[in-house]
Amino acid sequence: MSDLSAALVLVFTAGWCVMCAADVGDFAPCLQVFYKSWPPKGLAGTPICQRYYNQYRFASLYSRPRRSPWFSAYLYSAPAGKRPTACWKFEPQLAYPGADGNMVPFPPGPLDQNVVDSQAVELDYINSTYSRGHLNPSLHHQSHEDRSATFTLTNVVPQKVGSNDGPWEALEQTVNTTLAAYCLGEAHVVTGVIPYQSDEHWLKNHRVAVPEYLWSAYCCPNYNNSLPEELRDAFPTYAAIGRNDRNSTEEIVPVSQTAKKQFRGFDVRQMPLETLEKYLKDRFSAAVSVFYEQCSGSD
Numbered sequence: 464m465s466d467l468s469a470a471l472v473l474v475f476t477a478g479w480c481v482m483c484a485a486d487v488g489d490f491a492p493c494l495q496v497f498y499k500s501w502p503p504k505g506l507a508g509t510p511i512c513q514r515y516y517n518q519y520r521f522a523s524l525y526s527r528p529r530r531s532p533w534f535s536a537y538l539y540s541a542p543a544g545k546r547p548t549a550c551w552k553f554e555p556q557l558a559y560p561g562a563d564g565n566m567v568p569f570p571p572g573p574l575d576q577n578v579v580d581s582q583a584v585e586l587d588y589i590n591s592t593y594s595r596g597h598l599n600p601s602l603h604h605q606s607h608e609d610r611s612a613t614f615t616l617t618n619v620v621p622q623k624v625g626s627n628d629g630p631w632e633a634l635e636q637t638v639n640t641t642l643a644a645y646c647l648g649e650a651h652v653v654t655g656v657i658p659y660q661s662d663e664h665w666l667k668n669h670r671v672a673v674p675e676y677l678w679s680a681y682c683c684p685n686y687n688n689s690l691p692e693e694l695r696d697a698f699p700t701y702a703a704i705g706r707n708d709r710n711s712t713e714e715i716v717p718v719s720q721t722a723k724k725q726f727r728g729f730d731v732r733q734m735p736l737e738t739l740e741k742y743l744k745d746r747f748s749a750a751v752s753v754f755y756e757q758c759s760g761s762d
């Protein structure tokens with residue numbers, strides 16, 4: 464190889480990697496979604512800056528082997544308008560590192576095999592016993608584009624309907640009304656999953672891993688101090704864990720016997736951030752920090 468062609472190869476490879484680094488493998492372009500630009504520590508995966516119509520909308524830490532996210536992180540904004548009709552999207556850059564990084568709606572016809580290999584596709588969920596559970600919910604965003612961008616399968620985990628339409632949805636609504644009423648500045652939210660301890664569960668084709676629990680936490684350092692009694696513990700941070708399996712034991716989240724039958728066993732337990740981090744540490748066998756300095760509100 465001549466020196467000139469070696470130099471060209473070098474330039475070409477370097478350019479290609481700069482492009483891929485922009486969207487997969489690096490949170491740098493979308494750090495603003497994290498409190499103090501500080502992504503959660505202690506979890507390993509593939510960072511995705513979720514881009515739609517050429518704007519970064521939120522961030523996900525994706526697990527390629529699980530074909531589902533560990534968490535999604537976003538800035539809350541008070542919702543306006545109706546939930547968009549679901550138009551499900553995928554991430555071409557997981558299959559082709561040179562792709563431009565915008566999520567793309569699934570085409571009606573057959574899918575590129577590299578896309579199918581690299582991520583979950585609609586067929587994984589169709590006729591399974593799980594619904595598509597948004598980690599970053601459409602309900603927590605104002606603009607139509609921000610809401611539509613949540614409909615990407617890299618922001619979704621297999622979630623039982625009894626959780627998705629029951630206690631977990633109630634949590635999303637409580638967070639909405641609490642933040643809308645008392646958060647005066649930015650609210651950073653991180654929502655993630657807790658895997659089974661052993662004996663992983665999978666969707667029917669053994670491609671997409673099912674989580675045992677979902678968790679969520681927010682950080683709103685600038686809030687209205689005249690909080691009603693019942694919200695004294697809801698600022699500056701607040702966290703919760705929800706069951707995604709009726710059969711789970713009750714150490715982490717106890718089961719209420721008075722819940723409606725279709726929602727029974729999918730309870731959500733609210734807890735301080737420190738308690739959530741303790742459960743994450745136990746299950747991941749690593750210290751997990753969700754927010755910089757536990758969102759201590761030093762600004």
Ligand SMILES: *[C@@H]1O[C@H](CO)[C@@H](O)[C@H](O)[C@H]1NC(C)=O
Pocket residue numbers: 586589590
């Ligand atoms: C889903 O199940 C229905 C009813 O059994 C069947 O008609 C349909 O073809 C299935 N769809 C897929 C994509 O497997």
Ligand SMILES: *[C@@H]1O[C@H](CO)[C@@H](O)[C@H](O)[C@H]1NC(C)=O
Pocket residue numbers: 541542602636639640643644
């Ligand atoms: C979110 O909270 C706002 C403010 O309380 C409220 O107006 C709105 O109806 C809530 N949205 C949903 C979908 O619950």
Ligand SMILES: *[C@@H]1O[C@H](CO)[C@@H](O)[C@H](O)[C@H]1NC(C)=O
Pocket residue numbers: 647687688689
């Ligand atoms: C704080 O909350 C109180 C009680 O709900 C309300 O009267 C007041 O207007 C709020 N202040 C701000 C800055 O939103």
Ligand SMILES: *[C@@H]1O[C@H](CO)[C@@H](O)[C@H](O)[C@H]1NC(C)=O
Pocket residue numbers: 708709710
């Ligand atoms: C829960 O246990 C029942 C009975 O053993 C079993 O049929 C079902 O598949 C289990 N559910 C999950 C999600 O493992």
